[in-house]
Amino acid sequence: MGRVIPALIPAPRVLAVHDGVFELTADTALSGPECHATRFLAALLRRAAGHAPPSAREGALALTLDGPADLGEEGYRLDVTAEAVRLRARTEEGLFRGVQTLRQLLPAEIESPAPLPGPWRVPCVSITDTPRFRWRGVMLDVARHFFDVAAVKRFIDRAVPYKFNILHLHLTDDQGWRLEIPSHPRLTEHGATSQVGEGDGGHFTRADFTEIVAYAAAHHMTVVPEIDLPGHTQAAMASYPHLAPEGVTPELYRGIDVGFSQLAIHNPATYDFLDAVFTELAALTPGPYLHVGGDEALQTTAEDYAAFMTRTLPLAVRHDRTVVAWQEAAAAPDLPEGTHLQYWRPTHEPVPEPLAAAASRGLPLIMSPANRAYLDMKYDDDTALGLRWAGTVGVRQSYEWDPESLVPGARVVGVEAPLWTETLTTPDDLDHMLYPRLPGLAEVAWSPAPKDWPSYVTRLRAHTARWDAAGITSYHRSPELED
Template identity: 30%
Template structure:
C-alpha cells in the first residue's frame, strides 16, 4: 500500500507494476496547466528523465484529464496500471492533489534532484480521494519575527506537499508592520522596525533586551510574487491586517489614529498592549485606504481583520470614542468593538470581499457576514455556528504550533509555553459534539497557527511545523479510519522525504 500523507479516502492495490521510462509522454487538458507544469518540473529537476507534452491521449504515459462526473472541486482519481498513469479531476486543484499523491509514490531522491536513472517502477493502484473539509489552513506570523520571501515560498511548498489549501499570512502586529502601503509609506519605513527585542522568555525577571534594531517588510511586488507562487500550488493566501488592537507598529508611524497624543513605538516585547486604534471617523478612512491596497494585492475572498485582544482602556477615556458611542447609540465599549468590526466588514463586503476575525469579534454582537476563527477553545465556534455563521477551528489546545512538542522542555528550543504533542494534534476534531448535523455544516475546517515570538529563524519554524502539520493535514483531509499507530508508521517512512528535502523536523515523538 502506498504510504501517502494525508491518507487517501480509498486505495485499491493491484498486484502489478508500471515501468515509467524516459522520455515520459504527458497529456493534460488545458485547464490543468498548473498541475501539469508542477509535475513536469518535479520530474525533470528531480531525475534524469525527460517529459514531453503530447496532443493525443493514445500517445501518453501520464494523463491529466477533465472528468465532469467528479463532484467535489478538490477530488481526484489516481489510476496507475501497467501501461499508463491517469489523474482525473474536474479542477486544477483536484489534479494538483493527484500530482502530490503521485509525487509521494516516486523515490525520495526526486526531491533532491539525485535520481539519475532513466526509468522508475511504480505499483499499480487506484486511488479515489477528496478532502473532508474545504478550509485546510496554516498560519505564519511574520510580525514578531520576519522571514524572507524565499523562506515564505518554502513554507508554501510545505503546505502544497501536504494538500493544505490556505496560507494565512499574519502581516501586521504591535512588533512590526510588514506590507508596503504606498499611500502611507511610514507604515513600513517606521512601523516595519523596532528598536530592540526582548531576550529570553516574557516571564523572566529582570527583562533584558538585545539593543539591536530589528525589522523588514515586503514590497508590493514581493507580495504579488508570493501570491502568484502560491496560486501555482493551489493555495489561497489570506492576508491579516490587525485591528483595532495589535496596532502599535502602525500607530508608531501614524500616531494621529490612536486615542492619546503621545508618540507610540513598535513594541519591543510580547504581550497585549492598551494602545489600539481610535474609533473616530478618520481612522476608518485610514484603514479603508490600507485595505484598498491590500485588496489589489490579494485575490482571496477573505481578508482577515484580527479583532482579538483589544483592551478597551483607551476607548473608555477617549473623548472621540465616547462621542462616537453617543452619536451611534452604543451602550458600552464591547458594542463599540462590534461597531468597529461591522463598519470594516461593510466596507469590504462592498468590495466583494468577506472578513474573518478571531473569536473576540463575537463580543458586543457579531458582524452580519463574518466568519469566526475560534482560537480560545471551541466555544466561539459553537456560538457562531449556532448563529449560522461560518467558522474555522484553530484552538490553542490542539493547533498552536508555537507550543512545546516535548515535555522535556529543558532540551527543546525556547517556546512560549504549553505542551502540544503530536498525538494530541492527531486527535483534533474540528466539529464539536455540541453541534447538530445542520449546525456542523457551518464548520469550514481548521487551521494551525505558528506565532513567532520565540521563533527567530526559519529552521525553527520548520522544527515547530514538522511533523505536527502532517498530523493536521490528515485530520483535515481524511474522513475516517484514522489510527495513530498507522499514521506513525507512515510518518516514519515519510521522514526520509523530509531528510532528503533537508527539512529541520522534530523526531523525539518516537521515544
C-alpha cells in the same frame, strides 16, 4: 515486484492496492492540459531525472480534465497499472491535488534536489479522493519576526505536498507592520523597523507581495491577508499618532506581551486609514477573503469593540471580501453574511457564549484550537523553541482530534494550523515546528474521520525519509515516531 502499501498523507478517501508497479523511465511520455498541475509534475520529474519528460498527445503518464462530477472542485481519480498512470479530475485544482498523491507514491528520493538515475517505480493503485473540508490552511506570522519572500515561498513548498489550500499571512502586530501601503509610507519606513528582541524587522513591497500571491496561486493556495484590529496595533500607532487614542506616538515594541494596544476607535480618521489599507489589500490579493483579526483587544470595552467592528467590517465587504476574524469577533453585532470565525482558544476552555450563538446562527467556523493546531507550541518540556501557554502539543495530540466535535451544532468549514513566531527567527526554526506535526493536521483537514493513530504513525515514519531527501534537516526528532 509484489504488492506495496503506500504511505500516503493525508490518507485518501478510497484506496485499493494492486499487484505490480509502473516503471517511469526517461522515455515515459507525459500528456496533460496546459496548467499548473502538468507543469508541476514535469518540473518534479525533470529535477529527479535531470531532464524533462517527453511530451505526447497521449502519454503513458496522462492527466485529463474528464473526471466525474462527484469529484467536486478538488477531488481526483488516480489509476496506476503496469502500463500507464491515469490521473483524472474535473478541475485544474483537482489535478494538482492528485499530482501530490502521485508524488508520494514515488520513492522518497524523488524529493532530492539532485538528479538520480531511474527507473522510478510507482505501486499499482486505484484512488478516489475528495477533501473533508474546503478550508485547509496554514498561517505564518511575519509580524513578530519578519520572514522574506524566499522564506515564505519555502513555507508554501512545505505545505503543498500535504494538500493545504490556504496561506494566511499575519501581516501586522504590535511588533511590526509588514506590508507597503503607498498612501501611508511611515507604516514601513518606521513601523516595519522593529520585531521581537533584536533585529531590524523588514517588510514586503507591493512587488514582493504580488510575487508571494502569484507563487501561492501557482500551487493552488489562496492568500488570506490579516490586518489585526483593533488591538495588536502598536506599530501602526507608532507610525501615525492620530491612530492612537490619545494622539500621542507610542514607542516601537519588541516584547511579546499582548492586549495593551488599541486604535482610536472614535476618531473618523481611523476608518479612513483602514479603508485605504483594505483598498490596497484588495488590489494586491485576488482571493475572496480579508482577515481583520479582532483578538485580544483587552483594553477595549465591549461597547467600543462593537462600535469599531460595526464601522470596520463594512469596509472589507465594500471591497467584495468575505470577512474572516478570530473568535472574539462573534461578540460584534450584525456580522456580515458569511463571516468566517476562527476558533483558537484551547479545547479545555468552555466555548464562549457569543461564539456558540454565532455557530447556532450558521456562521462558518475555522478550527485552530491552540492545544491541537498551534504549531508554535512546544512539543514537550525539553523543546528549545516555542511557547507553552496552551500546554505542550505533541505529534499525537495534534493529530487525534475531531474539528466537528468542539462547538456543538457548528458549521465547520475547515482547519487551520497557525505558526506564530515570537521565538522563531530562521526558516530552519519554522521547519522544526512544522515537522512532524504539519502532516497530521493536513490529514485532520482532508481525510474522513475517524483517525487511526497506529496506521498514521507508521505512514508518518516513512515521510521522514522524504524530508531527509529534500534536505529538511531541522525537523523535530519526536520519540513518538520511534518504533
